[in-house]
Amino acid sequence: MLKNRFGFNFWPSFTDLMLSFVLIVLIILFVVSKMIAAGTENLDRARRSQQSIETQIEQGIGKQYKVVTLSDRDGANINKEMANRQADVYIIDKLDRQTITFSDKVLFDSGQSDIKAAGYEILNVVGPIIAKNLDNIGEIQIQGHADISFEDDFNLQLAANRAIAVYKFLQV
Template identity: 25%
Template sequence: MPALLATLLLMLVVSKLFFVEVMGGNVDLRRVCEAKQRIVVALAKSMSSSTDLSNDRPCNDVELTIVGLGKTIRITNEPTSQRFSFEGDTIFEQNRADLLPGGQEVLRNFGSSIAPIQNSFEEIQILGHTDNVGSEKFNLQLGAQRAMTVFDYMVGPVGINPLSTLVSVSSFGFYSPVARMRDATFSSNDLYVANSDDLKRRNNRRIEILIKYKFGRAEH
């Protein structure tokens, strides 16, 4: 019984410490929320989107989709990060890393949405994904080349400074289809099923931009 009581007391202390730590960062969480809202609202406006963004949806919704000008951008929220998923077919030429005119427009609109608040970012990760058509090597290279194309555009025309905000590039090839985002345990059969029709393969061909926000003590 004493051992059980000691364990319960320890759990209570740890819980309180965690609660205080999180509460101590609440001001910054609000700033992160404000930054998320600014990006999504500006992005939706640039796309002439009629997506409902009321009730702090850009911050509170775990998943949010913006549709406009024939483009779809899917947004996934975590407490201190935001993931933007862009359809590869609307940005790049087929099986190439060259930007389509519409792709340049999408990245330009996205860039103009994030550039004014880039000092709020801890890191930007640019992630290339493909479907399972073709070899492993081809798809890893294609994902990397496409991610580098986006990097060049973000650093060049957009003006993101990698010296002040860490920017990284990665390729997952066909190993991280959309279905795997929801299920970390994945088999070769799951990989096949995740690419079993045209729509699934289209959704898997994508570029993701993951923004990690600075999260520390609020500055006064």
């Protein structure tokens, strides 16, 4: 009846079209699942790398200095946590990066940009750990901070000089 009306048999063409559609959907699902699996694998590798760096730093300086590890993955307020836990070194894990922050008393004296002896001790441990893990590190930022007791221009120069001092030390 349909063949007479349209001049051809409609159902085989429709079946071929639907089968093609199902195959395309299956291929898309397969590709998406592979992409998700690859992303999960990369995330697991990044977490293992972060844990390795934390462990190495803790073993290297944990006896002389207080090291606190915080995670930003839980939505915790990092600044509040840092204020509650007075430490010499903070390791902050985030989904996209790991931050190593030194307290204001460890690396420099107030108003100075020369690294203290304690700063050299810590950087002599942290520097090689970073160097060993460069395969898993995409970017390194060194930020210098200043004191609030001085003029703005002096503080700006002081922060820059502190960052440069740490950079030069780690570069060697």
